[in-house]
Amino acid sequence: MCNHHTHPTTRALSVPTAQASFVTTTIQRRELRADDIAIDIQYCGICHSDIHNAHDDFGRGVFPMVPGHEITGIVTAIGSEVTTFQIGDRVGVGCFVDSCGECVFCLKGEEQFCKKGVVVVFNATGYDGELTYGGYSQHIVVKEQFVLHIPDQLALDIASPLLCAGITTYSPLKHWGVKEGTKVAVLGMGGLGHLAVQFAYKMGAEVTVLSHSANKKDESYAFGADHYYLTTDPATFQELAGQFDLIINTVSANIDVDAFLSILNVDGALVNLGLPNQPDQYNVFSLFAGRRSISASNVGGIKETQEMLNFSAQHNIVPMIEVIDASQVDQAYQRVLDGDVRYRFVIDMSTLV
Structure with missing residues (x-):
């Protein structure tokens, strides 16, 4: 000592x-x-x-x-x-x-x-x-x-x-009121995404993973995802139009914001956790169509972090x-x-x- x-x-x-x-x-x-x-x-x-x-x-x-x-x-x-x-x-x-x-x-x-x-x-x-x-x-x-x-x-x-990674994904799920039946999409299946899927699943959400690679599908299901779609397939956005209450964006690169806004339900939110180096762009009509919102979330406080650790222990988030x-x-x-x-x-x- x-x-x-x-x-x-x-x-x-x-x-x-x-x-x-x-x-x-x-x-x-x-x-x-x-x-x-x-x-x-x-x-x-x-x-x-x-x-x-x-x-x-x-x-x-x-x-x-x-x-x-x-x-x-x-x-x-x-x-x-x-x-x-x-x-x-x-x-x-x-x-x-x-x-x-x-x-x-x-x-x-x-x-x-x-x-x-x-x-x-x-x-x-x-x-x-x-x-x-x-x-x-x-x-x-x-x-x-x-x-x-x-x-x-x-x-x-x-x-x-x-x-x-844990508190960064737990905090927005709590803030946007994820519960039994909430439809959550997790964009990106990396360090943040694989935890977002587990937390959303244990909170009772219906979880969809949106990924650019086909090779993480089985792991996504093991973490609790219900569905898996490729963002590289244009049909994905037609098929999922207007579906989600919440999209958790864990990607740190720029995305096609309008495409992702189009798959939100009325009052749905696109919440950014990754920090891209360049500004994002979007069309206000994409929001106007369904009172949708774009936001971001920055970790969480000490009290919520302790709550997240306890939740992880209780629900076997690994x-x-x-x-x-x-x-x-x-x-x-x-x-x-x-x-x-x-x-x-x-x-x-x-x-x-």
């Missing part, structure tokens, strides 16, 4: 400059404050937004950078005022690690919309002026309020993707993962970009030497 009277150091995987390969380095974590929890990181999932940041696709990267926001591990020390966690607890840390705690959104548990600006777990400046470093490391110190309990039924490696060594992250990034992953990479942090 670290001596918490000095700044604890930890090994980490860092990108020295945009697009560079990962190197093993040492970073400092802060000393334990009264409301802090120290965590030994065991696993960290790889999210597409890690890659966007490491490649500086959004132009906001600060380097050297330590990505990672799907963190699971074990509590090794707690601050003097911590009441909800004990040493040895199985815990998770997701996309953010601080917020103002006082604005209307923080007070209702939607920290992701904090008025002062939520502090994300990596590539952000904290309220203390320090740069944040993420989960591709072996140790992290996080404010108690932003730490999550991992239910015993969930293995730590399998739970990792739930902390971003991310399909490929566990990799720390030395394989560069190859994993390339494979994500090539669409060659079923369905989420998770780094075993004990292999970081």
